[in-house]
Amino acid sequence: MSLLNDLTGAGPGLGPRAVLLRLGAIGALVAGTAGTFAYAGGWLSPGDLTQARIVDRFEQVNGPHPGFRRNHAKGLCLAGRFESSGGGVRLSEAALFAAGQVTPVTGRIALAGGQPYAADAAATVRSLALRFHLPDGEEWRTGNNDIPVFPVRTPEAFYAQLLAAKPDPATAKPDPEALKAFFAAHPESAKAAALIKARTITSGFADDTFRSLNAFRFVAADGTETLVRWAFVPEQAATAESPAQAARTDKNFLFEDFAAAIRRGPVRWHLVVTLGSPGDASADATLPWPSERASVDVGRVVVTATEAEANGNCRDVNFDPLVLPDGIVGSDDPLLSARSAAYSQSFTRRVGEPKAPSAVHDTPVSGAGL
Amino acid sequence: MSDPAHFNLPARALHWTMAAMVLAMLFIGVAMVTSVAHYHALVALHRPLGIGILVLAVLRLINRWRSPPPDLPPDLPGWQRKAAHASHILLYGLMLTLPLVGWAMLSAAGYPIGLAGSVVLPPILPRDPGLYAWLRPLHTVLAYTLFGIILAHLGAALMHGLIRRDGVLGSMALRLTASQSR
Incomplete structure (x- = not known):
């Protein structure tokens, strides 16, 4: 027997040649197999847009x-609740739409942008993120903005826009070119920017x-799907x-006004679902x-109720727009999966990092008199 | 079935079913964490597949206790025998641990763990973002470890089948009857 066989x-x-061939x-x-795994993991295509690169660009x-x-x-x-009118039952079998159903809600109001201590400004895009706590562990999480349309169509455009809109350190404004x-x-x-500016x-x-x-799809109990925005x-x-x-110089006036309004009484929003037509x-x-x-x-x-961000409350929630109850599904909008991916990446990074207090505190002061 | 040279039929069926599931799972997982366009679709597959693997791994362990695997060939060098035993302990350990760590980390992150329709798994840990921050990278490290051991397992199985030709690979071959001799 050869050394190779040993x-x-x-x-x-098996001759040495056969052994070598088989080896x-x-x-x-x-x-x-290892190479295919590396391919699946994106190591062989470093130019592709990944969730890490999107969040890197924010940073x-x-x-x-x-x-x-x-x-x-x-x-x-x-925090608060959702009171169903029953009007959504024919559109979606999600439990929260049953007539008379009251669903606990938690959420977060926020200003768009990655600066946690930026001064409030009227023109900054505002957001309302909500988390509906349905029975049996189901949840609906949704992030909504106060603009008529989104500024970009694709994740790639979003990534490019982030850089294009980056403020120049010298002028504090984006480079016009x-x-x-x-x-x-x-x-x-x-076109979208013009609509947003005109809001x-x-x-x-x-x-x-x-x-x-x-856009999303509401799925009724009989399986009928309706394209919706809300x-x-x-x-x-x-x-x-x-x-x-x-003219106010208070850096948190928008948040303090909201907290003051809540101290005076509940603030209500109607959930209005717009039904898409073919096309x-x-x-x-x-x-x-x-x-x-x-x-x-x-x-x-x-x-x-409102509460300053702290351990375990809305600060530590990922308002992933594709956390949906049975009865609501995502559309083919490529931004949805991208939001889900990027939010997940942002969440994973930030929960592992040391925490500093949020800019908005629960201070029962100014704002109430306005 | 009491043929000592072969794994019993449930063991072989479970092995090949889980081989496909675990490999698919690892590929889905590694693609999911970088993907933008397919992230959600992949996550939606990853969760139920992981729970499926957990259930089958438990069944497989029970079957292994009830019907011990065939002995390794007597002429197998001692270090290979030790490596085979150690790698199988790791394979079983990881097939059970990875889904549990995944389930635990989603629990700690406060995600609803939807499987399909309105079926949501209960959390197995209290919501604790700090715990999630620790479990999430652990899930990745364990997954890479499992993939590495699977590569070694694949290489070793083929060495048995093509080079040593000692019947070890054949003992796991997926035929419906186990009457062939080695």
């Missing part, structure tokens, strides 16, 4: 803010309308920002739907 344990029936085949199979643009969300970094927790080039390459974003800016969170922007429409009439408000964009959040689309008021969110 080493490998091959019997005398080669085994090695190739094992290496091929690059905003600087490091350990422990905070990489976007919508400044926020305040809220970079923005121009971005809009030239993404005409749908130029009515209200006096605060409580009288603001927050929209899903992405909005949380304030019960309180919207008022424009007053000059007195605009309405399901995978393009930059496009508004025609204003004549039918809508259904499926109930109202009643916010009764």
Whole structure:
């Protein structure tokens, strides 16, 4: 027996050539499996957009803010309930839409952007994230913004826009040339930006309308699917920002006004579901739907309490828009999976980081008199 | 079935079913954590598949106790015998631990752990983001370890089947009757 046979344990029936060939085949199979794994993990395509690269870019643009969300970094927790009107039953079998059903809700109001200590400004995009606690452990998590359409259509465009809109350290404004080039390459974003710029800016969170922007599908008990977008429409009439408000130097005036409003009484939003028609964009959040689309008021969110971000409350919740109850599913909008992926990456990074206090505290002071 | 040279039929069926599931799971997992476009679809597969693997791994362990595997060939060098035993302990340990760590980390993160429809698994840990921050990388490290051991297992099985030709690979071959001699 040869040394090769001794080493490998091959019997005398296998010549050295056969042993080497077979060893080669085994090695190739094992290496091929490892290579396929590396391919699946993206190691062989370093240019692809990944969830880590999206969150890296937030960190690059905003600087490091350990422990905070990489976007919508400044926020305040809220709690309340959802009172179903029963109007959603025919659209979705989700338990929270049953007539008369009251579902506990927690959530968070926030300002878009990755600066956790930025001063409140009326023109900053505001968000309302909600978490509906359904029976039997089901949840519906949803993040909504006070803009009419989303500024980009694809995750790749989002990634490019983040950099194009990065404030120049010298001027504190984005480089106009970079923005121009971005809009030239993404005409749908130029149109969306015009719609966003033309929106009515209200006096605060409580009288603001927050929209899903992405499309979803409601699934009824009989299996019927309806393409939808939704909005949380304030019960309180919207008022424009007053000059007195605009002149305030309080860095947290929007949040403190909201906390003050809640101390006076509940703040309510109606959940208004807009029904898409065939041909309405399901995978393009930059496009508004025609204003004549039918809508259904499926109930109202009643916010009764606010709380500063702290251990274990809304600060440590990932408002992943694809955490959905039975009866709601995502559409083919590519932003949905991208949001889910990037939020997960942001969540995983920040929960492992040391925490600093949030900018918005529970201080029962100013704001109430306005 | 009392053929000492073969794993019993449940063991062989479980082995090959789980081989496909575990490999799919590892590939889904490694793709999921970088993917943007397919992240959600992959996560939606990853959770129920992981629970499926956990259930089958328990069944497999029970079957192994009730019907011990065939002995290794007597002429197998001692270090290979030790490596075989150690790697099988690790394989079983990881097939059980990885789904449990996944379930535990999602519990600690406060995610609803939906399987399908309105079926949501109960949390097995209290909500604790700090614990999640510790379990999440552990899940990755254990998954890479499992993949490495599976590669070694694959290589060793093929060495038995193609080089040593000692009947070890054949003892796990998926035929419906186990009457063939080695």
